[in-house]
Amino acid sequence: MxxxxxxxxxxxxxxxxxxxxxxxxxxxxPERTSTTWADFLRSQAGALLACDFIETVTLSGQLQYILAVIEHASRRVRVLGTTANPTAVWVTQAMKNLVMDLEDAGCRARFLIRDRDGKFPARMDEILAEVGIQTVLTGIRMPRMNSIMERWVQTCCRELLDRCLLWNEHHLRHALAEYERFYNEHRAHQALDQAAPLRAVPDPITEPARVTVLDVRRRDRLGGMLGRSRLSEAARETRNPRSNGVLSGRAPGARTRNLRIKSRQIQYPVVSIRLSMYRSSRQCRP
Structure with a gap:
């Protein structure tokens, strides 16, 4: 100018x-035509996948390698498997299973971001290229280029692997399956406006009558390590204005207990879990 x-x-x-x-x-x-890595991730989020290996050790001292893939747009995670020997044949078969899962889910991925780990064979890139997925390698010692996947690795370690004693490979697979289901179907994500990858945010409760009768139930998984909270069937029903404060569907003469919430500290060998327990207003005798 x-x-x-x-x-x-x-x-x-x-x-x-x-x-x-x-x-x-x-x-x-000079900067108007250049595209930064962050711009690329944002513009291609709907077609981006990222994968990485996670290392953990069982109680027997065996080192286990976990292979996981995450979708950038939906944040959905797929744990492809775990093994003590991540050979080229094992990784190749895991990629074949991933391709079939993506086709069944209708996911139109075009790029897969991964690091330069030697455990990824060249055959893996060929399998992905056959279905139109191009492999994008991150820079050397640049984990921020795969930040979405690295963040999930930290989350998995903080919420599961660092808090659970894993006996063997079978126990690890069971724990990962439960955590994958919890992460995709229940855990809230700030990037998704508190929704989950496979669960939308429910409509907010705006009726004061329904708020006063909330009955939240928690279903524990992995010995209380993970938990899913939900409303009971009675709390989901709307209050009948002519029932004098009685929930619709409940007998008029039925009595309800006044519940109060107390907390108890339970010490475990690995972690200290604070559980909220419902007790009756009547004091329990020793």
């Missing part, structure tokens, strides 16, 4: 041109 003004015989200081561009939110010319 400064050169064009000089061609027209208009003398303007370069700083003036810079101030005008800054006020209008226009970047300098």
């Amino acid at each position: 400064h050169g064009e003004l000089a061609t027209l015989g208009l003398k303007v200081a370069p700083s003036t041109v810079w101030e005008i561009l800054q006020q209008e939110g226009i970047d300098p010319a």
Whole structure:
């Protein structure tokens, strides 16, 4: 712009041109056509997959390798398997299973981001290329290029692997299956506006009558390590305005106990879990 003004015989200081561009939110010319890695991830989120290996140790001292894949757009996680020997044949078969799962789910992925780990064979890239998925390698020692997957690895370690004593490979597979189901179907995600990858946010409760009779039930998994909270069937029913404060569907003469919430601290060998327990208003005798 400064050169064009000089061609027209208009003398303007370069700083003036810079101030005008800054006020209008226009970047300098060399930066307008460049695409950053963050821009690429945002623009192609619907077609991006990311995978990585996670290492953990069982009580027997055996090192286990967990292979997982995450979708950038929906944050859905697929744990492809775990093994003590991640050979090229095992990884190749895991990728074949992933391709079939993506086809069944109707996922149109175009790119898969992974690091330069030697456990990924060249045959893996060929299988993905046959279905139109291009492998994108991250830079050397640049985990931020695969930040979505790295974040899930930290979450899995913090919420499961670092808090659970794993006996063997079979126990690890069971724990990972439960956590995958919990992560995809129940756990709230800030990036999804508190929804889950396979669960939408329910409509908010706006009726004061329903808020006062909430009955939340918790279903524990993995010995209380994971939990799913839900409303009971009675709490889901709407209050009948002519029932004098009695829930619809309940007998008028039925009595309800006044429940109060207390907390108890339970010590476990690995973690200390604070559980909320419902007790009756009547004091329990020893």
